[in-house]
Amino acid sequence: MAYPRISSFKTAGEFRAYLAQAGIDLELDDDLQVGAEAPLAQTYRSANGFTIGNRFCILPMEGWDGTADGHPSELTFRRWRRFGASGAKLIWGGEAVAVRHDGRANPNQLLAGEKTLPDLAALREGLIAAHPGKTDDLLIGLQLTHSGRYSKPNDKRRDEPRILYHHPLLDRRLGIGQDDPVLADDEIKRLIDDFIAAADLAKRAGFAFVDIKHCHGYLGHEFLSAVDRPGPYGGAFENRTRFLREISAGIRANVPGLEIGVRVSVFDFIPFRKGAGGVGEPEELSGPYRFAFGGDGRGLGIDLTEPKKFMDLLASLGIRMVCITAGSPYYNPHLTRPAAFPPSDGYQPPEEPLLGVARQVKVTAELKRYRPDLLVVGSAYTYLQEWLPNVAQRVVRAGDADFIGLGRMVLSYPEMCADVLAGRPLQTRLICRTFSDCTTGPRNGLVSGCYPLDTYYGQLPEAGLLRDMKKNRDELLKSYSPMR
Numbered sequence: 166m167a168y169p170r171i172s173s174f175k176t177a178g179e180f181r182a183y184l185a186q187a188g189i190d191l192e193l194d195d196d197l198q199v200g201a202e203a204p205l206a207q208t209y210r211s212a213n214g215f216t217i218g219n220r221f222c223i224l225p226m227e228g229w230d231g232t233a234d235g236h237p238s239e240l241t242f243r244r245w246r247r248f249g250a251s252g253a254k255l256i257w258g259g260e261a262v263a264v265r266h267d268g269r270a271n272p273n274q275l276l277a278g279e280k281t282l283p284d285l286a287a288l289r290e291g292l293i294a295a296h297p298g299k300t301d302d303l304l305i306g307l308q309l310t311h312s313g314r315y316s317k318p319n320d321k322r323r324d325e326p327r328i329l330y331h332h333p334l335l336d337r338r339l340g341i342g343q344d345d346p347v348l349a350d351d352e353i354k355r356l357i358d359d360f361i362a363a364a365d366l367a368k369r370a371g372f373a374f375v376d377i378k379h380c381h382g383y384l385g386h387e388f389l390s391a392v393d394r395p396g397p398y399g400g401a402f403e404n405r406t407r408f409l410r411e412i413s414a415g416i417r418a419n420v421p422g423l424e425i426g427v428r429v430s431v432f433d434f435i436p437f438r439k440g441a442g443g444v445g446e447p448e449e450l451s452g453p454y455r456f457a458f459g460g461d462g463r464g465l466g467i468d469l470t471e472p473k474k475f476m477d478l479l480a481s482l483g484i485r486m487v488c489i490t491a492g493s494p495y496y497n498p499h500l501t502r503p504a505a506f507p508p509s510d511g512y513q514p515p516e517e518p519l520l521g522v523a524r525q526v527k528v529t530a531e532l533k534r535y536r537p538d539l540l541v542v543g544s545a546y547t548y549l550q551e552w553l554p555n556v557a558q559r560v561v562r563a564g565d566a567d568f569i570g571l572g573r574m575v576l577s578y579p580e581m582c583a584d585v586l587a588g589r590p591l592q593t594r595l596i597c598r599t600f601s602d603c604t605t606g607p608r609n610g611l612v613s614g615c616y617p618l619d620t621y622y623g624q625l626p627e628a629g630l631l632r633d634m635k636k637n638r639d640e641l642l643k644s645y646s647p648m649r
């Protein structure tokens with residue numbers, strides 16, 4: 166099923182009429198405000214004493230481009246400089262950094278360690294140097310992770326999953342046998358120590374906060390759905406959140422002055438697969454689907470009871486910053502990053518991608534209303550393309566989120582934030598059209614970046630390889646470039 170191109174809507178009114186006709190509950194402002202009164206230009210003063218100079222946030226975006234021993238490469242440095250140059254004042258984590266080798270999602274993921282500390286510090290310094298204007302209102306964190314079920318530390322083609330429980334559908338996808346071991350409780354305790362050590366390292370590298378990643382199917386997220394795991398880290402909500410509570414307590418005790426944030430998938434669905442015509446469809450499972458944190462048991466619905474308890478828990482731990490996301494790019498990518506075109510391991514959109522955007526916007530608003538005291542970042546805005554700023558302004562103006570997170574858009578068009586804040590027209594040739602090359606690249610062993618729109622990547626040899634794989638998408642790109 167083809168959906169209308171976003172660039173075909175020439176006015177806010179036209180876009181709004183389409184949303185209404187398609188039954189998509191998403192609001193936007195007609196005009197963008199500029200200057201000191203503009204909602205997106207407002208300074209945010211957080212409960213933990215941070216001053217953040219505007220309402221744009223750069224979401225963590227990894228590039229699969231570090232060295233085998235976990236150091237950044239020139240591509241990594243360039244990406245972080247562009248994060249800084251964007252003008253956004255909140256940098257949520259930069260990118261996923263593994264706290265130890267076996268938890269790397271790919272052999273090129275950054276690693277937190279004494280040897281990489283100077284490089285992590287240099288990434289941050291490069292970002293600051295590239296930032297336009299003053300920097301005392303720029304807040305930079307580092308995302309810490311263990312990739313759990315999706316670990317591939319040694320070879321791009323070899324999964325080396327570390328799991329918390331046996332999952333009826335995901336085990337099969339990864340070739341995990343029923344008797345394969347799950348992480349033992351004492352291994353979890355050692356891993357908690359690794360997170361605390363990595364947090365200390367982040368502090369020494371100059372970062373203001375660490376994100377204890379709880380999203381996208383990685384280990385932190387898997388804890389939240391470990392309903393069948395016996396022992397102290399599974400079963401009841403209190404046990405499924407013990408991992409976070411113990412890391413938080415360890416950081417408070419050992420790394421004073423470092424703030425903590427959490428990026429969390431607040432809802433999840435059953436895994437999807439390619440169905441007829443390549444369109445995504447839910448996997449079949451008899452009986453209820455109990456492994457979706459924030460799910461309603463059907464596998465396709467949302468129940469925010471536990472995510473709200475999670476927000477309460479964050480507040481009770483003094484964790485004041487939360488970045489909302491959803492699902493997993495591995496098994497239901499249309500939830501995480503709505504797109505017109507799937508990556509090579511994905512499926513054609515099972516729904517109008519704008520529904521995916523609206524779903525995250527709505528859930529984020531409900532959670533923000535529930536805990537107005539928390540700093541809340543929203544995600545999944547990139548598919549809005551030309552209308553991203555108008556929806557963003559409306560969201561911030563209505564108090565439905567404090568920050569607008571930018572993911573894929575920042576790879577193609579980092580200056581979108583600066584352009585919007587300065588009241589300049591958008592550079593439409595740089596707007597991300599969700600071709601998903603930034604995911605198709607790494608899924609096929611290449612570095613990630615915006616091959617179609619960032620000329621730096623367009624000239625890399627990898628761009629030729631990708632082009633050969635997807636000739637028909639280049640045709641689509643040509644039709645987008647000169648628009649408006």
Ligand SMILES: Cc1cc2nc3c(=O)[nH]c(=O)nc-3n(C[C@H](O)[C@H](O)[C@H](O)COP(=O)(O)O)c2cc1C
Binds near residue numbers: 380503
């Ligand atoms: C190439 C790529 C790399 C990503 N890397 C990370 C990451 O390191 N950590 C993370 O939490 N999310 C990561 N994400 C998810 C994004 O931060 C974001 O949630 C998602 O792309 C939706 O936002 P968007 O619509 O602005 O792209 C990545 C997404 C892409 C496409």
